[in-house]
Amino acid sequence: MTTLGDREKLYTSAAHDPFDGRHHGSIHIPVYQTSLFSFEKYDEFLQANQDLQHRHVYSRGNNPTVRYLEDKLAELEGAEMSKCFASGMAAISAAILSVVRAGDHVVCVDQAYGPTKQFLRDYVSRFGVTTTFLDGRSTEEIAAALRPNTKLLYLESPTTMLFQLQDLEACARLARSRGIVTVIDGTWATPVFQQPIRLGIDLVVHSITKYISGQSDSLGGVVSGSKELVGRIADMEYMLLGGVMTPFTAAQVERGLRTLPLRLERHEGSGLAVAEHLSRQPYVLRINHPGLPSHPQHELAKRQMTGSSGLFSFESGESVETMRAWADRLRYFRIGVSWGGFESLVTAGPAPNGYAVPGARSLVRLHVGLESADDLVRDLDRAWAEAAAEAEAGR
Secondary structure, three states: OOOHHHHHHHHHHHHHHOOOOOOOOOOOOOOOOOOOOOOOHHHHHHHHHHOOOOOOOOOHHHHHHHHHHHHHHHHHHHOOOOEEOHHHHHHHHHHHHOOOOOOOEEEOOOEEEEEEEEHHHHHHHHHOOEEEEOOOHHHHHHHOOOOOOEEEEEEEEOOOOOOOOOOOOHHHHHHHHOOOOOEOOOOOHHHHHHOOHHHHOOOOEEEEOOOOOOOOOOOEEEEEOOOHHHHHHHHHHHHOOOOOHHHHHHHHHHHOOOOOHHHHHHHHHHHHHHHEEEEEEEEOOEEEEEOOOOOOOOHHHHHHHOOOOOOOEEEOOHHHHHHHHHHHHHHEEEOOOOOOOOOOEEEEEEEOOOOOOOOOOEEEEEEEEOOOOOHHHHHHHHHHHHHHHHHHHHO
């Protein structure tokens, strides 16, 4: 479990590097914008090709700028090794493919990221891999779904639309007792607020595009874990599928990573303030935010996380059309996918089947950025007053 003291150490880990005489004391790693590396002697070239994870031969395999970011992320995650990819889905698909073979079975939480579910349901199924999707809040239900051929337990805690949690320590213990590999998408909490490897999870994936970069200008993903598991991915899925991160992207992400703990504190504080305000509004039926005491898994959240980010959702009894008209009137919340950057975002859609609170017709997801929380609250209230007035006039 990540303690508050550990979180303080992350500030130093993210911001500080020892003096590096190789780079003339530069405080940033240089961008090694090269496709290949040459050698003075042929024997050196042959030796480097025998150790592609640690020697630089070709940037599709190992680049110094990208490797620096990987080592920094492994340090923050508490992992032995990390490997960066061109996108979050490249990291997720590589992690899954590294575990499963034809005839294997996967158990996955049903509120996982949509493209992850599609990859399991529609892509690997073509090769004879089957998946059971279930409500991950019950470890007993997960245990009941395991089969003799189950090889992977895929988790996402919290999930990115309803913000449900799984008991990571219990899931890891269960999976390990059956020889099953655990993978978790930990993008929401980042290594600042949750370190699943310390709880026994085997592999952690993140969409670097979100909070880790934080600037809404870079795409990337990362897989972290043991040298055995991540090294296997580096040798196979990383090298053969080619979804590699570019040196320039790694440099951009490294810049954003320096302020990750500081930014997360701001997202957390503003997110909670906005969520608490919305919880008192008549058009809100339920707030889905694990940082609030009203969340049914709040105690679990406190046990396995040290904080919360700025992404949450709420369910409303108003129609999707009304909530989208409300979103149209927001000035500080932009309408758009993704999250984790400096900007506040909003999306609105139908209430989730089987999970919505009684009477809910729509689900609104908000990402609270780095703007003033007071400005964001005033924006929400003003937009609602305008949307409600128009809806009333049209009745």
